[in-house]
Amino acid sequence: MRVCVLASGSKGNSTFIEGENTRILIDAGLNKTELETRLKIIGIDPNSIDSIIITHEHNDHIKGLGTFARAHGCKIFAHPDTWAAMQDKVGVLNTEKRIGIYGNDFYINELAIHPFDVSHDAAHCLGYCVMDGTKKISYATDLGFINDTIIKNLAESSLVILEANHDIPRLMNNPRYPIYLKNRILSKRGHLNNKDSAEAVLKMLGYGIRGLIAAHLSEENNTPELVLQALNETVARNGGELAKEIYVDIAKQHSVGNIYRIKS
Ligand SMILES: [Zn+2]
Ligand SMILES: [Zn+2]
Numbered sequence: 001m002r003v004c005v006l007a008s009g010s011k012g013n014s015t016f017i018e019g020e021n022t023r024i025l026i027d028a029g030l031n032k033t034e035l036e037t038r039l040k041i042i043g044i045d046p047n048s049i050d051s052i053i054i055t056h057e058h059n060d061h062i063k064g065l066g067t068f069a070r071a072h073g074c075k076i077f078a079h080p081d082t083w084a085a086m087q088d089k090v091g092v093l094n095t096e097k098r099i100g101i102y103g104n105d106f107y108i109n110e111l112a113i114h115p116f117d118v119s120h121d122a123a124h125c126l127g128y129c130v131m132d133g134t135k136k137i138s139y140a141t142d143l144g145f146i147n148d149t150i151i152k153n154l155a156e157s158s159l160v161i162l163e164a165n166h167d168i169p170r171l172m173n174n175p176r177y178p179i180y181l182k183n184r185i186l187s188k189r190g191h192l193n194n195k196d197s198a199e200a201v202l203k204m205l206g207y208g209i210r211g212l213i214a215a216h217l218s219e220e221n222n223t224p225e226l227v228l229q230a231l232n233e234t235v236a237r238n239g240g241e242l243a244k245e246i247y248v249d250i251a252k253q254h255s256v257g258n259i260y261r262i263k264s
Pocket of ligand 2: 056058122142177
């Protein structure tokens with residue numbers, strides 16, 4: 001499998017995943033032109049995208065969804081509550097392109113998709129595991145908290161894309177953020193902070209994950225350095241050394257991320 005985070009953060013999210021014969025996106029939160037441009041940067045013809053699987057209806061995840069899917073004939077998979085919530089924003093689609101996710105695993109050609117629930121202030125919010133034979137990539141952003149149920153879904157992934165949204169002190173001290181917004185972000189239906197994200201990664205090291213892309217970083221309330229610091233400190237506290245345990249990357253908002261080829 002190949003994977004590339006095309007964009008990540010509150011201004012737009014989309015991740016490209018490729019199996020042996022199938023190309024999909026998780027979310028389409030950039031406008032159609034920007035999404036096409038970023039796919040072309042990594043050498044992918046937008047017309048070759050088979051399907052788009054949607055986490056939730058917030059604009060940073062579906063901004064270009066309707067226009068991109070119509071232009072390139074993509075199927076869209078989303079939870080029924082997400083379909084209801086994003087109907088007006090997505091516009092008209094052929095019925096056969098609109099597919100509901102009812103909680104069960106499903107296939108897009110050879111790719112097996114395992115959806116799992118996460119807590120966020122959306123109609124419904126899903127994380128995903130995408131599997132191709134023995135290889136597994138997991139994706140979880142926009143979650144107010146993480147627990148053992150979610151961590152077990154991410155276990156044994158070759159690559160985990162996990163939210164590390166904010167540094168709590170930096171968010172609390174941000175004078176540009178009103179208190180209601182701080183409370184929203186910090187709530188159980190908000191976004192995952194660096195500390196909780198790092199604790200989850202520490203647990204996942206015991207579950208055999210190989211690589212991590214920290215994602216959905218707040219541009220105001222986080223930095224890649226703070227994410228790495230939280231990860232390093234958490235792993236070191238447990239007697240480990242992050243760089244020896246796992247490969248770590250940070251997803252970017254304004255440019256295409258690295259392309260990873262997952263071999264096992
Ligand atoms: Zn988001
Ligand atoms: Zn969201």
